[in-house]
Amino acid sequence: MSAVSPLQTHRSPQGNPHGARLDALRAELARRGLDGFLVPRADEHQGEYVPARAERLAWLTGFTGSAGNAAVLRDAAAVFVDGRYTLQVAAQVDAALFARIPSADQSMADWIAANLPAGAKLGYDPWLHTPNDVEKLKAAVEKAKGQLVAVAGNPLDAVWADQPAAPVTPAVPHAIAHAGVASAEKRRQIAADLVAAGEDAAALTLPESIAWLLNIRGTDVPHTPLPLSFAIVNADASVSLFIDPAKLGDDTRRHLGNGVSVAAPDGFVPALAALGQAGKSVRVDPATAPVLVLETLSAAGARVTRGADPCLLPKACKNPVELSGSREAHRRDGVAVTRFLAWLAREAPKGSIDELTACDRLEALRAETGLLRDLSFDTISGSGPNGAIVHYRATEASNRVMRPGELYLVDSGAQYLDGTTDITRTIAIGEPTPEMRDRFTRVLKGHIALATARFPQGTTGSQLDALARLALWQGGFDYDHGTGHGVGSYLSVHEGPQRISKAGNSIALQPGMIVSNEPGYYKTGAYGIRIENLVTVTEAAPVPGGERPMLGFETLTLAPIDRTLIEVALLTPEERGWMDGYHARVRETLAPLLDEETKGWLEDVTRPL
Numbered sequence: 178m179s180a181v182s183p184l185q186t187h188r189s190p191q192g193n194p195h196g197a198r199l200d201a202l203r204a205e206l207a208r209r210g211l212d213g214f215l216v217p218r219a220d221e222h223q224g225e226y227v228p229a230r231a232e233r234l235a236w237l238t239g240f241t242g243s244a245g246n247a248a249v250l251r252d253a254a255a256v257f258v259d260g261r262y263t264l265q266v267a268a269q270v271d272a273a274l275f276a277r278i279p280s281a282d283q284s285m286a287d288w289i290a291a292n293l294p295a296g297a298k299l300g301y302d303p304w305l306h307t308p309n310d311v312e313k314l315k316a317a318v319e320k321a322k323g324q325l326v327a328v329a330g331n332p333l334d335a336v337w338a339d340q341p342a343a344p345v346t347p348a349v350p351h352a353i354a355h356a357g358v359a360s361a362e363k364r365r366q367i368a369a370d371l372v373a374a375g376e377d378a379a380a381l382t383l384p385e386s387i388a389w390l391l392n393i394r395g396t397d398v399p400h401t402p403l404p405l406s407f408a409i410v411n412a413d414a415s416v417s418l419f420i421d422p423a424k425l426g427d428d429t430r431r432h433l434g435n436g437v438s439v440a441a442p443d444g445f446v447p448a449l450a451a452l453g454q455a456g457k458s459v460r461v462d463p464a465t466a467p468v469l470v471l472e473t474l475s476a477a478g479a480r481v482t483r484g485a486d487p488c489l490l491p492k493a494c495k496n497p498v499e500l501s502g503s504r505e506a507h508r509r510d511g512v513a514v515t516r517f518l519a520w521l522a523r524e525a526p527k528g529s530i531d532e533l534t535a536c537d538r539l540e541a542l543r544a545e546t547g548l549l550r551d552l553s554f555d556t557i558s559g560s561g562p563n564g565a566i567v568h569y570r571a572t573e574a575s576n577r578v579m580r581p582g583e584l585y586l587v588d589s590g591a592q593y594l595d596g597t598t599d600i601t602r603t604i605a606i607g608e609p610t611p612e613m614r615d616r617f618t619r620v621l622k623g624h625i626a627l628a629t630a631r632f633p634q635g636t637t638g639s640q641l642d643a644l645a646r647l648a649l650w651q652g653g654f655d656y657d658h659g660t661g662h663g664v665g666s667y668l669s670v671h672e673g674p675q676r677i678s679k680a681g682n683s684i685a686l687q688p689g690m691i692v693s694n695e696p697g698y699y700k701t702g703a704y705g706i707r708i709e710n711l712v713t714v715t716e717a718a719p720v721p722g723g724e725r726p727m728l729g730f731e732t733l734t735l736a737p738i739d740r741t742l743i744e745v746a747l748l749t750p751e752e753r754g755w756m757d758g759y760h761a762r763v764r765e766t767l768a769p770l771l772d773e774e775t776k777g778w779l780e781d782v783t784r785p786l
Contacts (some may be wrong), residue, residue: 195239199274201336202237202249212297212323213250214332215285215314218243221304222384222405223465225671226398229341233333236340239269242568246285247275250299253292257285260657261567264701281657286317293321303327303469308461308483311468327468344397348404348424350432351392355594355667357498360392361414361436367487368414371460378452379460379487380470381408385668386488391416391433394667395424400554401669402592407445409452410487419445446473453477462486489674492665494689499596499666500713503691503733506596507711511735511763512770513542514589514600518737519778525585525606531578532558532571535587543591553590553597553670560585564603564705567658567697581607584704584742590670599670599693600734601709605741615652616698617706617742622648623696624708625755627660627677628732631717633725635685638677638692645677645696654698661692664711686728690714694730710734735763737782745786757785 206214216238220231225243234256235241237249242262248255255276258266266277278288293299299318306314311325318325334340353359367390371379381387384403388394395404406420416437425439433439440448450473452459458480461471465486474481495503517539524530536556543549559569560577564586569575579585583606590599603617623645630644638661643650645660661677664670674684677692686692695709710732717729737760745753760783768776 193239193271195237195271196274198237198336199249199254202333203251205332205336206249206300207251209300209328209332210298211300211326211328211332213248213293213299214328215299215301215306216247216249216333217305217310218245219305220405221467222382223307223467224384224398224401224403225669226401226403228344228398228405230343233331233337236337237333238275239271240266241269241570242266248285248289248292250292250294250297255285255288255292257283257288264566265568265570286313289314290317290320293318293323295322297321297323298326299323300326300328300332302331303472304467305331306468307466308463308468308471327472343421344405345421345423346396346404347426348393348395348406348420348429349426350429351388351394351667352594353392355498355502356392357496357502360390360432361434363390363392363491364410364414364416364436366491367410368412370487371410371412374460374482374484375458376412376460376482377457378409378411380449380466380474381410381486381488382462382466382470383486383488385665385672386486386492387418388668389492389665390488391418391437393429393432396551400551400592402550402667403669407442409445409448417448419448449473449479450477453479456480458482460484460487462489485674490684490687492668493663493672493675494687495666495691495713496689500689502595503597503666503711503713506591506593506598507733507735508766508770509546509548509593510543510591510598510600511767513546513591514539514602514736515763515767515771515779516542516775518602518604518782519775521585521604522778522782525579525604526581528578528580531576532560532563533573533576535579535585536571539587539589546593548593549591550594550667551592553592553599557586557588557601559587559705560606561704562702565699565701565703566705567699579606582610583607584609584613584706586705586707588707588709592667594667597664597667597670598734599664599709599711600736601695601697601707602736602739603706603708603742604739609742611744613704613706614742614744615747616654616700617708617739618744618747619648619652619654620696620698620706620708621738621743621756622748622752623660624694624710625752627694627696628710628712628730629751629755631720631727631729632686633727636728637682637685638675639680639682641686642677642679645694649696649698656697656699658697660696661694664691664693666691686714688714688716688728691733694732708738732759735766737763737779740782740786743786748786753786760785 588601659678663672697707712730
C-alpha cells in the first residue's frame with residue numbers, strides 16, 4: 178500500500194501554507210474577541226481515527242500524528258506531542274510558526290499557565306474536549322489569571338474554506354456469526370448494569386461502543402469500521418441512536434429492530450436536555466465524552482453520574498465466538514505476513530526494495546486472502562534510521578531503499594470480519610552487528626517474559642509492564658511507549674480500557690481481553706527494534722500448592738521472528754524453549770497453508786535455536 182495520507186501533503190505551489198492559515202485563525206479569533214484557541218487532534222467522538230473534516234490539527238500545523246494538541250495565542254503558538262512523535266513533529270511543523278514541545282517536558286496546561294496573558298480569553302470547542310480535559314485547562318487558565326471560554330461554532334472551521342464534508346457511508350449489520358452475542362442480549366446486559374447502579378440512562382459518544390452494542394459496522398473513518406454516531410442507552414434496554422439517516426438501509430433498520438429508535442445527530446443535544454428536564458440520572462464518561470454532553474445534562478437538571486462508558490469492559494472481554502474468529506484471522510494473516518517475510522528475504526538483499534514497495538507488497542498479500550476489509554492502521558515500514566521513528570509513515574520524500582547491514586521494522590495490521598490483527602517484525606537485511614543482536618535479544622527477552630507471565634486475578638497491565646523492560650533496563654536501555662494496548666474484534670486496533678504501560682491503570686486484566694505485547698528499542702539515527710504479537714488473557718492452570726487463581730496469556734499472532742538477530746547465549750534455557758516452541762507452533766500451523774517455496778523457507782527460519 179501507499180502509506181501517504183492526503184493530509185501528509187499540505188504544501189501549495191507557493192510553498193508552506195501554514196503561516197497563512199495561522200494568520201487567518203488569529204484574525205478570526207480577534208473578530209470574536211478571543212485571545213487564543215485550542216486545537217486538539219480530536220473529533221466529537223474522541224477517536225484515534227477521525228474523518229477528514231476533523232483533521233484540524235494537521236490542516237493548521239502540518240502535524241499528522243494520531244495524538245497531539247496545539248495552542249494558539251496572539252503572539253505565540255505551540256504543538257504538543259508525546260514521545261512517539263518527537264521526531265515526526267520536528268519534520269512536519271515549522272518551528273518559526275509553532276514551538277514543538279514534547280508533552281513529557283511541558284504539558285499544554287503548563288505552557289498555557291506560563292504564556293497566557295492575564296485577563297486573556299482562551300477559547301475552546303466544547304465538542305472536542307472531555308470534562309477531564311477541561312478541568313485541567315481551567316486550572317491552568319486560572320493560574321494565568323485568564324478566562325476559559327467555550328465557543329459556539331469552531332473558529333478554525335470558519336477559516337478552513339475547503340473543509341471536507343462529514344462522511345456519509347453505509348452502516349451495516351455485523352453478523353452474529355462474528356459478533357457471537359445478539360445486540361438485544363448486549364442491551365439487556367448494559368441495562369442491568371445501569372439498574373444496579375441506580376441510573377436511568379447512559380450517554381454513549383464512542384462510536385466503537387455503539388458499533389459493539391448494536392452489532393453494526395461502517396466506514397466513516399480510516400482503518401476502523403465505525404459508523405459515526407451518538408446514542409443513549411436506557412435502563413429498559415431501549416436505545417436512541419443519533420445517526421445520519423442516509424447511512425441506514427432497509428437491512429440495517431430491520432437489524433436494529435423495534436428496541437432502537439433512530440434520529441439525526443442534531444437531535445442528540447435536545448434529547449440530553451429532555452433527560453435533564455425529566456430529572457433523570459444519566460451516566461457520562463468524563464474521560465471520553467465531549468464536555469458539552471455533561472454541561473447540557475447538568476444545565477437541564479439531570480442527576481449526572483460520572484462513570485466509565487458501560488460498554489467498554491464487556492466489549493474488551495471477547496466472547497468465545499470472537500476469540501475463535503480472532504484465532505482464524507491470525508492464522509490467515511500469519512500466512513500473508515509469512516509470505517511477505519519470505520519474499521523480503523529473497524529480494525531485499527538485492528538492494529531493490531524500498532519502504533513503500535514493501536508496504537504495497539504486504540497489503541497485496543493480505544488482499545489475496547479475499548477477506549481483507551481494510552488495514553487496521555497505516556503500515557509502519559521503516560528502514561535503517563527511519564525504523565527509530567516509533568510511528569513513522571513512509572512518504573515519497575522519506576522513502577528509503579533497504580540496504581545490507583541495516584534493520585527493517587514493519588508494524589502492520591489488518592481488519593477482517595472475524596478479527597483485527599497487529600504485528601511487528603524487525604528484520605536484519607544482511608549481517609547484523611553485535612550491538613543489533615544484543616539489543617534485539619534484550620527486546621526478545623522482555624517479549625518472552627510477558628508472554629509467559631502468570632499473575633493473580635486482579636492484576637493490572639501496569640503491574641506487568643516492568644517484565645517487558647527488565648532485560649533492557651539491565652543494559653541501561655528503555656523505550657518511550659507503552660508495552661501493550663487493547664485490540665478490538667473487527668473494531669479499533671487500539672482499544673481500552675486495559676493496557677500494559679508504565680502509566681497507572683486501574684483496570685484489571687480479565688479473560689477474553691486481547692492486548693499487544695510489543696517491547697522495543699530505538700537508536701535515533703540508526704535503527705529501531707520492536708517485536709509485537711497479540712495475546713489474549715486466559716485462565717492459567719493452577720499452580721501446585723498455590724493459593725490464588727492465576728491468569729496468563731495465549732499468543733494469537735503467528736509469524737516467524739528473525740533468528741539471525743538472536744544472540745542465543747543471552748537466552749536462558751527457558752527462553753530458548755519458548756522461542757523454539759513458538760516457532761514450532763508457527764511452522765505446524767502455517768506450513769500446510771503455504772506454497773512449497775515459502776514452506777521451505779519457513780521450515781528453515783523456524784528450526785530450533
